[in-house]
């Protein structure tokens with residue numbers, strides 16, 4: 001059956017960027033259709049990416065009593081026998097709720113939703129093939145491609161959806177393994193590796209580069225890796241994976257040089273590929289790079305075909321739900337002829353590992369490479385009273401400031417609450433603030449946010465010339481340093 005309809009905007013994909021583009025255009029009074037091939041809206045973000053992994057993390061931290069172990073010891077557990085079913089239960093509830101919220105949002109804004117596989121017939125025409133086999137044609141003035149990515153799955157990896165899995169499979173586990181090998185020390189690999197390690201599962205990470213998370217400040221990563229090694233996680237860095245062999249039910253990773261890493265389960269997370277393979281892009285005049293990604297104008301998100309936009313992970317870096325939402329909004333504003341102010345210069349990165357990492361602005365390596373004179377200030381969470389109350393033993397906050405202007409250049413945090421705390425630094429950074437803001441501002445006490453003040457004072461102490469001790473014969477204690485602001 002074929003029937004044809006016309007919309008102002010058709011959005012392919014209902015993940016963060018598609019959803020935001022659709023609602024924004026509807027708010028401008030445009031007729032909008034969202035097409036998604038999954039049976040429920042929300043995209044990778046909701047069904048296999050951000051929300052499932054963060055829900056799994058929260059469940060693990062709650063059921064293990066992870067946050068209380070600083071006080072009660074590493075053997076402390078809220079629930080003794082944590083099963084895969086325990087993990088799935090909270091996930092199902094969270095996803096149902098999030099889908100409902102999104103469906104209501106679309107309905108309230110008169111956004112029409114269709115479930116089916118979209119592909120181009122012509123630059124303004126799309127075919128939607130439903131799971132029932134119906135084919136429906138739609139035409140649109142403007143189109144947003146927001147199809148996201150899927151896990152990179154090389155043919156020589158023996159995925160079996162049981163013990164050799166990618167990040168889509170890991171959220172639907174039937175049983176928890178006793179040991180896990182993670183291939184790929186990127187964000188996804190590190191998040192899942194540390195979440196499973198918090199369940200007292202033995203985890204080994206295999207990464208071909210010499211470092212993990214190479215976009216994160218090295219001092220932070222060193223502290224992070226120290227914490228992970230301390231709890232028994234193993235790293236095989238600079239290790240190339242030659243093959244995966246099955247020995248009975250156990251996958252064995254064979255490394256370059258013959259080293260073997262055996263575990264009950266293997267998670268393969270070596271990057272992702274743009275989900276453009278089924279779009280028939282040739283019909284609208286677009287091509288992709290070797291990983292299926294589209295190129296866009298970074299200010300408008302237009303592709304080389306001006307009425308077709310692309311947003312979210314399908315355009316590559318930074319591939320975050322947070323940035324994807326903004327890209328969708330900007331694309332919709334442009335498509336609707338509305339202007340958008342330029343985005344603030346810096347956005348944060350939040351890595352929901354255990355412990356969390358969050359970072360905004362320049363790393364120390366970047367500042368050094370740019371030849372900017374700088375100084376750092378560091379606070380350890382255990383120096384804050386709130387940290388002591390919470391039993392926090394690890395975690396640090398690092399500020400990087402310009403020596404010439406005292407302006408804040410970067411904030412890097414590892415530890416409890418990092419992904420929330422970072423927004424204080426983000427605001428100061430984007431508003432052009434300096435070290436003095438943290439020195440002069442009063443913070444709630446006791447809070448982890450106080451770490452900003454402590455790190456700022458640490459930087460201040462390093463920057464400010466010291467006043468030499470003046471010996472006194474009258475027994476009055478002389479100042480050791482320049483008057484330190486408090």
Ligand SMILES: Cc1cc2nc3c(=O)[nH]c(=O)nc-3n(C[C@H](O)[C@H](O)[C@H](O)COP(=O)(O)OP(=O)(O)OC[C@H]3O[C@@H](n4cnc5c(N)ncnc54)[C@H](O)[C@@H]3O)c2cc1C
Pocket residue numbers: 012013014015016017018035036037038042043044045046048049050051053054116117118119146147148149167188275278279311312313314319320321322323324350352
């Ligand atoms: C495991 C994991 C954890 C993550 N954690 C975080 C995090 O903590 N924070 C963060 O900011 N980001 C995180 N991300 C990244 C985040 O999920 C993505 O940046 C975000 O989902 C990208 O959104 P998007 O708009 O590109 O669409 P996506 O969420 O990728 O959704 C695309 C949608 O398009 C649909 N589609 C594809 N092709 C077609 C077609 N031909 N026809 C119809 N529909 C189609 C798909 O079915 C899908 O529903 C994570 C990703 C993963 C994989």
Ligand SMILES: NC(=O)c1ccc[n+]([C@@H]2O[C@H](COP(=O)([O-])OP(=O)(O)OC[C@H]3O[C@@H](n4cnc5c(N)ncnc54)[C@H](O)[C@@H]3O)[C@@H](O)[C@H]2O)c1
Pocket residue numbers: 183184185186187188189191206207208209213241269270271272318319320349350351352
């Ligand atoms: N908290 C978050 O914001 C969050 C969480 C998860 C994912 N994401 C996004 O999802 C995207 C994809 O994440 P990812 O971890 O899949 O990709 P990635 O590119 O971050 O990491 C892939 C890792 O696999 C390694 N690798 C590449 N080829 C390999 C091979 N053949 N064998 C072994 N290792 C190999 C790479 O060196 C790299 O370290 C990221 O760009 C990230 O932005 C964000």
